[in-house]
Amino acid sequence: MTEQEVLNNQFKTKIEIQDEKFNMFMNEMRDRDNQRHAEMSEIRQSLQSIQTSGRNQTIVTFLGIAAMVIAVLSK
Numbered sequence: 001m002t003e004q005e006v007l008n009n010q011f012k013t014k015i016e017i018q019d020e021k022f023n024m025f026m027n028e029m030r031d032r033d034n035q036r037h038a039e040m041s042e043i044r045q046s047l048q049s050i051q052t053s054g055r056n057q058t059i060v061t062f063l064g065i066a067a068m069v070i071a072v073l074s075k
Contacts (some may be wrong), residue, residue: 001009
């Protein structure tokens, strides 16, 4: 092999190594993005649950106050 062919092969090897490293990095970033998305979905569901619970407690409180007012006024 000529010196140019040796250099070309070395260069190709280096490019393949860099390409593999880049692909591994991109896969790690995708995994992290997917994990963050899953965590955000869990947090969003949790907040919706808290919101629904708070709404239900507010309704029950108003109904209780209304029942007390009706009870006081009916005597």
